[in-house]
Amino acid sequence: MPDLRGLYQEVILDHSKKPRNYRVLEGADHRAEGYNPLCGDRVTIYLKVENGKINELSFQGSGCAISTSSASLLTEALKGKTLDEADALFEKFHALVTGQAGGKLADDGSLGKLAVFSGVAEFPTRVKCATLAWHTLKSALKGEKETVTTE
């Protein structure tokens, strides 16, 4: 049986109530909006990228505990990372929350704090909440102007 405490871990609750890097980033050179029409979650990601490295990033938006904390933890995880590292982390995160990693990634330390989202795999309807910020990030880095949706 899926475990609610496994989904709503303390770190997730903390970041959903007190999201980090929650602001408009002045002078951002990349920006994208994400939207989950299923639940109305919205997120905007702002980035400053220089020489293939994410120097600064922030977000704003409104959504459920999972999507807000995911965006917040994303901004913490990617600061100072190269675009290649960000890509790799996206793939790992995606494998984690969709259950494709079979529990391996949660323990190997490669995801850092993001491992708290391992419980999402037990709740298929919530995968989109966890990945919205990440899809939006990808879109921002590609320079796409249109709103990303999870549909």
Add this chain to the structure above:
Amino acid sequence: MATTHHSVSKGEHQKWPAPIDVERVRKDFPVLDQTVHGKPLVYLDNAATSQKPLAVIEAEERFYRHDCSNIHRGVHELSERATRSYEDARVTVQRFLNASDHKEIIFVRGATEAINLVASSFGRKSVSAGDEILITAMEHHSNIVPWQMLCEEKGAKLRVAPINDRGELLFDEFIKLLGPKTRLVSVVHVSNVLGTINPVREMIEAAHRKNIPVLLDGAQAAPHLAVDVQALDCDFYTFSGHKLYGPTGVGVLYGKANLLEAMPPYQGGGDMISSVTFEQTIYNSLPYKFEAGTPNIAAGIALGAAIDYLNGIGFENVAAYEDEVLAYATEAVSRVPGLKIIGTAERKAGVISFVMEGIHPHDVGTILDQEGIAVRTGHHCAQPLMERFGIPATTRASLAFYNTKGEIDALVAGIHKVKELLG
């Protein structure tokens, strides 16, 4: 019109049997007897779709086991039986709505298709550049988008009557919007998000004084209120079978015969014609003019079975019982600190939408699900209404006559669990 053998008068409505024995009623719905995540299922998503009584499940099965055949043109026994059952269901629907003639009952896929039919057929013929269609701020997307599409095509304008913070129509504003350019009023009878029962009789009277026809979207009303299209004097009425304890894939458009006669067909194909040559087609008479192609025969028959089942319980009993549970639920839910009910109209049916301070509806839905409680979270296909209230989404508990006060207690306990986990 009241001369056909299918006609009914109001006086013929049946006597209502005894009040609802909910434990007995629940036995008629096999799906209710199960556990979800180890807890007894509490199904409170009836406004999305209702559960089906055995009578409906068996009617579908009987058709496929014994009578499966296409309708209307076969000369063989099975086709004869299928046709008879399907047309009997039409008469059952006619009586359910108290329409004056069975030919005013058009079978469609659901309320959405019914509205699209009117937008496409009536709209194309009667709406021109500069004309207006009037809706309200509490419409479902299915009663917004077809009109937007029509307005875009014709250069017409969609007007929206506003509502107050309780979720009630501002009647005076509605009256002001009925103008010389208004070609149709299309309004929801009962809101799927707020539960508001609109004052449709008064709205229809006001529109008719200006010769404006009125469509009522009855998707949420038909399962909760006794509908009498002649007493209401509405010009069109729509509902979906699956929200009325019937199967998915069938719904009804009622239209006044004189309006339907004057409207062009909606789709072309078999069954909607009386003769076809490559030069010319002569359309079939009502209701078949609007029923191109093989319909969902089994679903139509089973919708008839659903209405028969409801008649057996007594529709006034259904309404009275649901009102009692709704009042109990409203009282219990509103006592939860930090919870706000969205939609507090004086006249409501079947629905409680709410938001919780600092907790997103999607999280509420997940936690309630773990308690075996099925509710809906999101914008409920009414995004403009969410915007009106300045919220992205709500959690919605919607009732049927098989819900118990005990289930409401479970819901309230579930909401407290949500607060404990996330508050």
